[in-house]
Amino acid sequence: MNIGSAAEQSGLPVKTIRYYEDIGLVLPQRSENGYREFSNSDLERLKFLQRARSLGFSIEECRELLSLYGDRNRASADVKKLTQAKIREVDRKISELKSLRRVLSDLAEACHGDNRPDCPIIDDLAGQSTAAMGTFKEKGK
Amino acid sequence: MNIGSAAEQSGLPVKTIRYYEDIGLVLPQRSENGYREFSNSDLERLKFLQRARSLGFSIEECRELLSLYGDRNRASADVKKLTQAKIREVDRKISELKSLRRVLSDLAEACHGDNRPDCPIIDDLAGQSTAAMGTFKEKGK
DNA sequence: CTTGACCTTCCAGTGACTGGAAGCCCTAAC
DNA sequence: GTTAGGGCTTCCAGTCACTGGAAGGTCAAG
Known part of the structure; x- marks a missing residue:
């Protein structure tokens, strides 16, 4: 083929x-x-x-995994261990993303989103936040 | 500095x-x-x-964002739009990871995880799955 | 004067591909 | 027979956002 x-x-x-x-x-x-x-x-x-x-x-x-696949004496324990480590990794990523989402949506909510030049999202990024305060503290000087 | x-x-x-x-x-x-x-x-x-x-x-x-930051006439609407798009992206990633997690944990559960050479996780990866069947169908020949 | 921290540039590597150029190979239509 | 096309080959470069390391200049303390 x-x-x-x-x-x-x-x-x-x-x-x-x-x-x-x-x-x-x-x-x-x-x-x-x-x-x-x-x-x-x-x-x-x-x-x-x-x-x-x-x-x-x-x-x-x-x-x-491929070498375990090809190994007739492979222990399923090895494969399970790899899979469970992967699950923990996925869980970690999910919770990171969730906390990220919280910050972003707090910011979006605080923003009036019109054509005025004033924007709390930018202010937050610039470190003069009133919105989402305390979620990410400035790391001390 | x-x-x-x-x-x-x-x-x-x-x-x-x-x-x-x-x-x-x-x-x-x-x-x-x-x-x-x-x-x-x-x-x-x-x-x-x-x-x-x-x-x-x-x-x-x-x-x-930096150019909006520097722009005195920036519209907060632009910034909000960017933020909301980012939220949607994060949501998409979260749900992908959740479905991935389901498949992985189905596989881990089906695996007895001892030293016998037989392992449903490997079987699934090899396409002879009984576990987590139907979650990912072989794409037709 | 030497040590060591800090700074500089430049080059190469990461992960997992992806795009593109230049050039064979093969089949089918004319 | 020849041409057009699609598929195949290799090789090089680019992606993204850094990161590591080598070779060497600068500065302050002891």
């Missing part, structure tokens, strides 16, 4: 597949004409990568 | 400040010895940038 069909079937862009070969995540054979020739198991790896990346695993984590 | 104190007072790393100068976000004078000399208004800009970046505005958005 050529790179085009591999891309179509894995859901990865052609460019990305070539990049994955560059960094050694997949190692397709070459045909006589120099084209990459993807086997079924290459395709499996690509699908695996597509899915794992979409679940937020980094390339290095994907590499690790 | 030298770059070190500017860094301390703005909360930005020295390297970042030099980078901000490179891309034209701040334009400190130079002393005779070639050192950057930060005025109070330079420091204000740096603090502004620190805060806006921590609120998730991109560098280009910061540039825009």
Whole structure:
């Protein structure tokens, strides 16, 4: 199978597949004409990568998962550990974003949003805030 | 004020400040010895940038906000619009992360996590899922 | 006068691609 | 037979927002 069909079937862009070969995540054979020739198991790896990346695993984590995937003696505990660490990471990101959202919406609410030059959002950014005060304190001089 | 104190007072790393100068976000004078000399208004800009970046505005958005900041005729409507767009972006990210979290925790739950070689997380990544089925369907051949 | 902190520039690397140029290869239509 | 197109190749450069490091100038204290 050529790179085009591999891309179509894995859901990865052609460019990305070539990049994955560059960094050694997949190692397709070459045909006589120099084209990459993807086997079924290459395709499996690509699908695996597509899915794992979409679940937020980094390339290095994907590499690790792939080696566990290929390892008949793999311990599911290892994989579960990786997944749970990822969950904690996602939780952390969610709560960061939530607190960010609170600050932004406080600011937006305080702003009358008309054509007057006066804007509490800008004032806050400039550190002369009355809105959202105390949420981000100036770090002392 | 030298770059070190500017860094301390703005909360930005020295390297970042030099980078901000490179891309034209701040334009400190130079002393005779070639050192950057930060005025109070330079420091204000740096603090502004620190805060806006921590609120998730991109560098280009910061540039825009700074020009509104410097514009005596700025309309607060413009700033509010930018802020509200940012809120929508944050909301989108939060809901993506939440759905990601659901899939990951379904997978983690389905995995017995012991030393047996059999692991539903890997199976799912490989596309032979029984767990979390239907959450991410294979995109048709 | 030396030490060490602080400053300078420049170059390269990060992560994970993405875009584009220049040039083969292959098929199908004329 | 030739031309047009699409797909394939490599390589180089760019993205975003920094970050690290090397090589070297400047300054204040001891």
